[in-house]
Amino acid sequence: MEYSEAKERYIEAWGSLGSSWGVNRTMAQIHALLMIATEPLSTEEIMEDLKISRGNANMNIRALLDWGLAKKVLKPGERKEYFVTDKDPMVLATQVAKERKKRELDPIVRLLDEVSAVQGEGKEVQEFKKVTTNLKGFAKQADSVINTFIQSNSNWFFKILGKITR
The missing domain is CATH 1.10.10.10 (Winged helix-like DNA-binding domain superfamily/Winged helix DNA-binding domain)
Incomplete structure (x- = not known):
C-alpha cells in the first residue's frame, strides 16, 4: 500500500x-x-x-x-x-478520559446528588430514592476508576492491561 x-x-x-x-x-x-x-x-x-x-x-x-x-x-x-498534538497514546487516552469525565460524568454525579435527596413519602418516592442512590454509587465508583486512570502513569496502566489480556 x-x-x-x-x-x-x-x-x-x-x-x-x-x-x-x-x-x-x-x-x-x-x-x-x-x-x-x-x-x-x-x-x-x-x-x-x-x-x-x-x-x-x-x-x-x-x-x-x-x-x-x-x-x-x-x-x-x-x-x-x-x-x-501529543503523539503518546497514553497522553491521548488520559486527556480524552479527563474531558469526557468533565463533560459527561461530573454533571450526572451532581444531578444524582441533588435528586437522590428527594423528600416525600410513598412507594414511588422510595423507589426513586433507591434507584437514584444506586446510580449515584455506581457513578461515583466510575468516577474513582477514571480518576485513578487519569492520575496513573503508563507503566501502571499497561501492566494491568497486560494481565487482563493474557
Missing part, C-alpha cells in the same frame, strides 16, 4: 473512531493529521490536506484546543498559527 493511501485510510478510520470518544468526525480527522505530521501544521495546510472549509477547520481546531488535544505553536518569523 502506498503512503498516500495508507494516510487517507488512517485519517478516515480515526475520524470514524472519534464518535466513540465524543468528538465529531472532522475534529478527529484533524487530530489524526496532526498525529502523523512531522512538523506543526497551519490552518491552511489542514484545510488543503483534508479538503475542508476554513470555518470547519477553525471550529474543529478550536475544539481540539478546548479538549487539550492540540496546542498552538509559533514559528519564528511567521505570523500564522501552527498546531501540534
Whole structure:
C-alpha cells in the first residue's frame, strides 16, 4: 500500500473512531493529521490536506484546543498559527478520559446528588430514592476508576492491561 493511501485510510478510520470518544468526525480527522505530521501544521495546510472549509477547520481546531488535544505553536518569523498534538497514546487516552469525565460524568454525579435527596413519602418516592442512590454509587465508583486512570502513569496502566489480556 502506498503512503498516500495508507494516510487517507488512517485519517478516515480515526475520524470514524472519534464518535466513540465524543468528538465529531472532522475534529478527529484533524487530530489524526496532526498525529502523523512531522512538523506543526497551519490552518491552511489542514484545510488543503483534508479538503475542508476554513470555518470547519477553525471550529474543529478550536475544539481540539478546548479538549487539550492540540496546542498552538509559533514559528519564528511567521505570523500564522501552527498546531501540534501529543503523539503518546497514553497522553491521548488520559486527556480524552479527563474531558469526557468533565463533560459527561461530573454533571450526572451532581444531578444524582441533588435528586437522590428527594423528600416525600410513598412507594414511588422510595423507589426513586433507591434507584437514584444506586446510580449515584455506581457513578461515583466510575468516577474513582477514571480518576485513578487519569492520575496513573503508563507503566501502571499497561501492566494491568497486560494481565487482563493474557
